[in-house]
Amino acid sequence: MRIVKVPLGDRSYRILIGRGLLSRLGVECSRLQLGRRCAIISDRNVAPRFSKIVQRSLEKAGFQSFLITVPAGETAKSMKTMQSCYDQLAKHRLERNSFIIALGGGVVGDLAGFVAASYLRGIAFVQAPTTLLAQVDSSVGGKVGVNLKAGKNLVGAFYQPRLVVCDFDTLRTLPAREYRAGLAEIIKYGIIHDAALFRQLEGAMPRLLKRDTKTLAAVVARCCEIKAKVVGRDETEGGLRAILNFGHTIGHALEAISGYGKYLHGEAISIGQIAAAEISSRVSGLPGNDLQRIRHLFQRAGLPVSVDLGRTERKKLLKAMQLDKKVSHGEIKFVLARKIGSVVRGRRVSAGLIGGALDKVAKRKS
Numbered sequence: 020m021r022i023v024k025v026p027l028g029d030r031s032y033r034i035l036i037g038r039g040l041l042s043r044l045g046v047e048c049s050r051l052q053l054g055r056r057c058a059i060i061s062d063r064n065v066a067p068r069f070s071k072i073v074q075r076s077l078e079k080a081g082f083q084s085f086l087i088t089v090p091a092g093e094t095a096k097s098m099k100t101m102q103s104c105y106d107q108l109a110k111h112r113l114e115r116n117s118f119i120i121a122l123g124g125g126v127v128g129d130l131a132g133f134v135a136a137s138y139l140r141g142i143a144f145v146q147a148p149t150t151l152l153a154q155v156d157s158s159v160g161g162k163v164g165v166n167l168k169a170g171k172n173l174v175g176a177f178y179q180p181r182l183v184v185c186d187f188d189t190l191r192t193l194p195a196r197e198y199r200a201g202l203a204e205i206i207k208y209g210i211i212h213d214a215a216l217f218r219q220l221e222g223a224m225p226r227l228l229k230r231d232t233k234t235l236a237a238v239v240a241r242c243c244e245i246k247a248k249v250v251g252r253d254e255t256e257g258g259l260r261a262i263l264n265f266g267h268t269i270g271h272a273l274e275a276i277s278g279y280g281k282y283l284h285g286e287a288i289s290i291g292q293i294a295a296a297e298i299s300s301r302v303s304g305l306p307g308n309d310l311q312r313i314r315h316l317f318q319r320a321g322l323p324v325s326v327d328l329g330r331t332e333r334k335k336l337l338k339a340m341q342l343d344k345k346v347s348h349g350e351i352k353f354v355l356a357r358k359i360g361s362v363v364r365g366r367r368v369s370a371g372l373i374g375g376a377l378d379k380v381a382k383r384k385s
């Protein structure tokens with residue numbers, strides 16, 4: 020087992036990474052000095068597979084747990100599902116010292132985290148991420164929340180978990196497309212912060228695609244280390260944390276205009292990162308060779324590197340970028356790469372340059 024620490028003073032916590040960890044969850048929770056009662060929030064795909072292991076482990080360690088199952092997919096990140104979670108927590112009389120375990124992907128983690136942040140003005144929660152994306156990204160850092168009709172993640176909080184448990188055994192049942200989507204965030208860490216990780220990924224991609232445990236252990240731990248370091252320095256996205264949004268301005272807009280669901284988040288930010296790299300080669304000096312390596316690595320990961328965009332869609336995309344909640348005073352600011360492993364943030368980019376980058380990622384010119 021590998022352990023990564025997220026350094027946040029008295030709210031610091033550990034990320035445990037390895038195999039067979041769900042069956043140790045009870046023991047690990049005992050170390051947190053919480054109450055005896057807990058709720059497991061999971062979704063309809065994950066609960067039938069893994070909730071028994073978790074419940075047994077909790078019971079052995081002396082906890083009383085009950086399971087709340089929510090629908091699978093992005094629609095579960097809603098006020099309606101939250102309400103139903105609150106009702107069940109109240110029915111089972113969860114108290115201030117009780118806690119919640121989020122067992123599932125990023126959807127369950129964001130939802131259960133926000134439920135924990137707000138129920139009884141905040142009870143403890145533990146992340147047990149079961150998708151690759153959640154293990155390397157969403158379970159660490161404390162961003163929790165739900166969607167509104169008006170947009171994604173519009174209601175939420177910064178609320179840190181007390182523990183994160185990444186068990187690779189859960190990844191075995193993850194559909195291939197979901198698994199590859201997680202690789203897009205992994206590649207992102209290489210581009211924004213770690214040229215050695217990027218090189219390692221270039222060598223290890225075939226093993227990673229086979230979900231080789233040893234390779235996963237090294238790579239997931241490195242990504243968590245990077246995220247932990249960034250979050251430790253900038254918990255609430257005042258500055259540095261923005262580098263984690265590399266490729267996300269265009270990626271989020273693409274998700275929004277194509278109707279959530281067409282592209283998985285990882286697929287949209289794969290295209291977004293290629294576009295951001297194209298802009299970087301014009302604006303922030305990203306060498307042509309690095310641009311090629313970036314494109315090639317996404318391709319080898321089985322991720323999309325181009326998109327079919329007509330003229331109207333392009334306009335919509337630019338408009339959607341302006342609506343992104345990270346935009347202030349209508350100015351679109353980008354995180355851009357100087358070279359693989361190093362980025363600059365807060366760079367203003369003209370619509371013309373964005374258009375040029377979209378030409379480069381377009382499947383056909385309109």
Ligand SMILES: NC(=O)c1ccc[n+]([C@@H]2O[C@H](COP(=O)([O-])OP(=O)(O)OC[C@H]3O[C@@H](n4cnc5c(N)ncnc54)[C@H](O)[C@@H]3O)[C@@H](O)[C@H]2O)c1
Nearest residue numbers: 064091092124125126127149150152153157162189192193
């Ligand atoms: N909080 C953050 O910092 C942060 C960061 C990135 C993304 N997110 C959020 O994360 C969400 C996406 O997360 P995701 O990609 O994990 O999606 P997800 O939670 O929807 O999971 C993807 C699909 O895989 C299924 N699944 C999960 N684990 C499985 C397993 N082990 N075996 C079989 N099926 C399994 C789920 O039921 C779902 O159908 C988005 O809502 C996004 O906004 C949050």
Ligand SMILES: [Zn+2]
Nearest residue numbers: 204267284288
């Ligand atoms: Zn992301």
